[in-house]
Every structure is written in C-alpha cells, then in structure tokens.
Amino acid sequence: MGDSAAKTFDVIIIGGGAAGLFCAIAAGRRGRRVLVIEHNAEVGRKIVISGGGRCNFTNLNTTAENFVSSNPHFARSALARYTPADFVELVKRHRIEYYEKKLGQLFCRGRSHEIVEMLLAECRTSRVEILTDTSVERIEKGKSFAVHTSRGTFESEALVIATGGPSFPKIGATGFGYGVARQFGLAIEETRPSLVPLVFSGANEFRGLAGISIDAEVTAGSHSFRENILFTHRGLSGPAILQASNYWQPGGEVEFDLLPARDISKAINENRRSRQRLDNFLKGFLPERFVEIFAAGRLPQKPLNELSNHDIEMIEAELHRWRRAFTETEGWDKAEVTLGGVSTRELSSQTMEAKKVPGLYFIGEVVDVTGWLGGYNFQWAWASGHAAGTAV
Ligand SMILES: Cc1cc2nc3c(=O)[nH]c(=O)nc-3n(C[C@H](O)[C@H](O)[C@H](O)COP(=O)(O)OP(=O)(O)OC[C@H]3O[C@@H](n4cnc5c(N)ncnc54)[C@H](O)[C@@H]3O)c2cc1C
Known part of the structure; x- marks a missing residue:
C-alpha cells in the first residue's frame, strides 16, 4: 500500500464486459475518474459473440421473476432504476438498428459489435480510461484499494468487480471475482454452468x-x-x-x-x-x-x-x-451463464456495495443473479452496472 508510483483513480473496475463498461459510463458521467482493467486484448468479447453475433441486448418484459437467485427480491431495485426502455433509448441515440425477435427479445439488426462500439463511445465521452491486456496480480486494502497489475499499481477509493463468471473459458472468462470475494470474507453461493445443454x-x-x-x-x-x-x-x-x-x-x-x-x-x-x-x-x-x-x-x-x-x-x-x-x-464451454456467485446477502441491492467492505462492489454475472435466456442477463449487467456506477 501507499505505493508512491501508483496512479490514483476514484473508481477502478476490474472486467471490461457488459456490466463493467456500463458502470464505468455511469460513474464517468458523474465526473468520477474511472479506470477499467481488462485482461483480454479487447473489451466486450462476450458481447461480440452473444445472441449468435447479433446480441440480444435486452428483454422488454424484464421483471425480477425472470431471474434465479437465493434471494429472488434482490434484483428488483436495480432493475426498476435502469429499465429495458432506458437501454433502448441509448441504442436509439446511437442509431443502432434493432428488432424484436420474439417474446420481448431485442436483437441488433446488424452485428453485436455495434453495442461494443456504443459502449466505447460512451466511455470516451465520460473520459473513462481502459487498460486492456492487463492482468491483476494482487489486491490490497488499506485506506484505499491498491490493485497490483502487470502494468503497475493503481489505487482507488472504490473497487468494482465485474469479471463475470467462468462460462466460456476460451474467451477469457474466469472465476476471478469469487477469489476476490473470498479474500474479503464474502460468502459465495455454489456455482454451476447454466443456460446449458x-x-x-x-x-x-x-x-x-x-x-x-x-x-x-x-x-x-x-x-x-x-x-x-x-x-x-x-x-x-x-x-x-x-x-x-x-x-x-x-x-x-x-x-x-x-x-x-x-x-x-x-x-x-x-x-x-x-x-x-x-x-x-x-x-x-x-x-x-x-x-x-x-x-x-x-x-x-x-x-x-x-x-x-x-x-x-x-x-x-x-x-x-x-x-x-x-x-x-455440457459444462462451462457450452454454458451461456453461471448459476450462483457472490451471495446477495453480502451486497446492498441499491448500490451493489459489499456490506462488510465499504468501497468494494460486485456487479453483473459474478453476483448470484442469473437471468433466463432472452436478453435478461444483459439487462441485469446494465442495471447492476448502473446501480453501482451511480453510487461509487
Ligand atoms: C455465447 C454466449 C452468448 C450469450 N448471449 C447472450 C444474449 O444474447 N443476451 C443476454 O442477455 N445474455 C447473453 N449471454 C450472457 C451474457 O453475455 C452475460 O451474462 C453478460 O455478458 C455478463 O456480463 P458481465 O459484464 O458480468 O460479464 P462478462 O461480459 O463476462 O465480462 C467480464 C469481463 O471481465 C474480464 N475478466 C475476467 N477475469 C478477469 C481478470 N482476472 N482480470 C481482468 N479482466 C477479467 C473478461 O475478459 C470480460 O471481458 C451470452 C453468453 C454467452 C457465453
């Protein structure tokens, strides 16, 4: 701790996927200085391959009933404060064409890349810094968090874990977030592959x-x-x-x-x-x-x-x-999501902050909230990312 060479931010987000980027945008809009750390060569790889390459980015009929969690009420607050209509408005503002395939499922008419480009454009507007190809070696907490990476040490008052779950290891998915939860003494609901044959x-x-x-x-x-x-x-x-x-x-x-x-x-x-x-x-x-x-x-x-x-x-x-x-x-290689994850008992449903560890947040799939097939998982990533992004 107290590394004099460490670069300081208000918020560090580990994981540049759907939830991490969305949290970064919301925090950056509020003037927070945000760093996103991603270990892949580019952010949003799962978004790119999602929905058969057309990203089923939300579901118009999203309610908390479309999610599985040890606490079925946990997702309500975040889902109510950032709705499918809010995301659709953003998509429209970026002139991305979309269509409803069935049952409220909205897909890009073009390619999923457009969603990643939209998120990156919003990150630029919000002055979010993104470091790709960067692996996290160690996290320490003193007065603030110190994140030691392959590119040096970064410090921040708020640390957001947005590393998703282990589904699709070949695209860089890891169980990293559970390790962080364990490090800080937070409970984890047993995980297993889901939305899977x-x-x-x-x-x-x-x-x-x-x-x-x-x-x-x-x-x-x-x-x-x-x-x-x-x-x-x-x-x-x-x-x-x-x-x-x-x-x-x-x-x-x-x-x-x-x-x-x-x-x-x-x-x-x-x-x-x-x-x-x-x-x-x-x-x-x-x-x-x-x-x-x-x-x-x-x-x-x-x-x-x-x-x-x-x-x-x-x-x-x-x-x-x-x-x-x-x-x-059929296992992690074929699973679209992870069932289980960081226990919702440990987190505030308003902000996603760990109750025992002020300043530490968990968002997206790493949390024990799993959506049905049909755009619900991205809606959870946007909503939980937004909830944390407006609080950090
Ligand atoms: C093939 C496939 C298709 C899907 N299609 C859809 C769909 O159409 N609609 C839908 O709603 N859901 C879909 N899903 C589910 C959806 O993609 C996820 O629920 C969602 O991406 C979760 O968002 P997240 O940000 O929590 O995690 P992710 O999007 O997985 O992002 C996590 C990020 O963290 C990075 N990371 C992991 N470990 C580290 C580390 N140690 N250090 C730094 N970075 C790290 C990862 O590289 C990744 O970029 C699909 C999933 C798969 C696998």
Missing part, C-alpha cells in the same frame, strides 16, 4: 436423433417453458432445455409435454375404430425417427382399434408427462 443419464437411445427438434413444454422445478427441444449426441439442448437448466437440479428429472398443443387421448378416441398402428398414427404429430425410437418399449405396438382405456392412459402419460433424468450439463 443437459446430458441424459444412462444409455442414450436417442443418439441417432442429433439435430432433430420438437416443440415441447419442459418443466424443471416449478417452472415450465414452451419452446423447442433439440436432440444432441449426448442429451438435449434447444431454448426450452436451456431455460429449464436454470431450475434443474444435478441428477434430477425434467418433465416433457411432447404434444403441448394437443390432447392425445382425444385424438386417439376420435380414431378408435382405425386399424392404423399407434406409432404410424403418432408420426402425424411428431418426427418419424423420434416416434420409432420413443415408441419402442414405451408404447403399445397395437392398432388404434385394439387400444384399451388403460393403454390410452399410459400413452397420455408418456407423451404429455414424459420424465427423463439428466446426470450433468
């Missing part, structure tokens, strides 16, 4: 179906999502599975309604005199190859006119309430 437990009889998708309603815990599921070589992916992965418990089962738009008992009863075999009948509703594998060993191999009421109840259960267990996820 799941791996079937036991033998995968559906291996040959990789690439086939089905419109389904998927239920994990108390939450249901109606979108596509997609067969992979090891299990299932697709938007409905990614959503369910936020609520699935490791080793646990997920329930599927494979015909959410139909009443299969009614459809069979309307054709009760038909000699058509059940599997051929079902091929009218579901992909052929799926029916061939699914029906074998699960459904009666009979024509419709020979099905008993008991058979129909069984078919109804298999198709509308099919349950399948999954052992694990």
